Amino acid sequence: MRATQEALLSEMRSWGYRYVVTPTLESLDVLERGLGSAQRPRLFKLSDGDGSLLALVAERTVPVARLVAGKLRSAPLPLRLCYAGPVLVNQAGGFQRRRESHQLGAELVGAPGPVADAEVIALAMRCLDAAGLRSYQIDVGHAEFFAGLLEGLAVAPEVRLGIRQALAGRDLVALEGILDATPLSSAEHELLRRFPALRGGREILDAASKLVTNGRAARSLEELARVLDLLAAHGVGGTVQVDLGAIRDFDYYTGVIFEGYGPDLGHPLTQGGRYDHLLGRFGRPAPATGFVIHLDLVGEMLEGERGRQHLPALAAAVAWSESGLAPALRLGASLRLFGMRAVVDTQPRSLAAARRWAAGVGSRHLVLVESAERALWVPGGGRSRRLSPQQVVGRLAGGGG
């Protein structure tokens, strides 16, 4: 997993994103100012010495936003930042899901519009490529499309709220019930009814733009078309789909949003989008967009694609007996100088015990050091030979055996 994380961060760095470290423990007030109090049950909380409440971060965009509005206040915008670290989520009710997971993300703060949107989507896709994933798909949508549809619907505010809640809860049965009960029928009405199925290629945009009458929804479609063009210019257009029915946190996202899926995972691998209101809550209003990659899920998918990765084998297990400890330690140091992975035993052993030990630690070679002059070299699967420790180094470093 560390290798994957390194590959992802190095891709982000190569796009000019600066690595920042944010705390895992934050003041509850700060997190709530960013995410709203609805997120409160998802946070693990504890109290500080003075009685104020702290919480473990459940995501890292808010801490980054706070950093931009705080310590990095005088840094000129746009800022390109990336981060990696654990997040802890208290799953309310439901199942005993893993509570700690690892997230990696990038944020582009201070740049509005489709050019920035396309940059972070392209970066997210290049990151998945860099991790070694072969088959994934990216769905791009727009938060304003739904907002526009809702605005275009001539209904009472409480009906609008009901539609919002039904969709946020992914309850299409309730949504249909509400729409059936409203007498009006309009293009917006029909689009909402088919909402989660509004997915496909570029043709979805054309079809939808012929139907919508609301200005906000129409503008969101234009922006999406522009993002698709730019993604093609970035060279990543192929695996991108349009998902106008994306259901996300409607209060948080303000523009282009996207999600990435693997073929056999029940959850999205990566999620992101534009959140232009967040920075303002920390006193430095600025447009922003970014994404998070769920590292554990990427690892799961890689395992599925190419099987479980074993640790690289040890090059040498160095055992010792009699007065062999000091020469064994010197031998270990020499092997490491040549870049080999070597383990020196912590207790003297007989040859039979040393063989069992070497097999147990999974080493290719076994060297049993008896004194400064005498050592027994047992190459993996080969015939054992009596050499001096210096000769063993020569053989192993020279690629012998």
Next chain:
Amino acid sequence: MICLALPTGALLDESLERLARSGVIELGRDEIGRKLMVEKDGLRVVLVRPSDVPAYVDHGAADLGIVGKDSLLEFPGSRYELLDLGFGACSMVVAVPEASALSGPETWPPLLRVATKYPHCTAVQMQGLGQTVEVVRLHGSVELAPLVGLVDAIVDLTASGRTLRANRLRVVWTAFDSSARLVANQASLKTRGSHLLDVVQRLRGEGA
């Protein structure tokens, strides 16, 4: 191949019948009951406990599931609720012994002791009423609990009310009505969208 999770128990017969009638898959009760997992016509069907259907769907082990609304409310998650299949109609109710002095919520004591198989639903509903409760979680024969003095009332699912009447219990409050729903995993709806929507269309066509 897409995977559909079906619930054992009361909803199974009607689920199988609806699947057959809408041309999704023909499956005998004995066939699935014996094997628990059947692959046929490009569809894998698994048979699990009703309360486990949300878990199979949420984790993506099943792309689709048929399950009562009660189980969906008991186990909140990020799945899509696609269709009300109409059958398996029942209600989540509060019931007390016939001889009890309790009736509507206004007559309940400040701390109501209830037994239930649905602790989460119970907590949510009672919170909505502003009623403090002590929830005793049971796994079966909930009707017995108030009769032997374990609790004041039960929160349970009832279709006809027959079991309640047989145990001399009466309904004093209905929390919500339930019926069988078709649910989908959030990622499956994106990665296998056309397959899933095809099944949804067929089930809808043979609709309520």
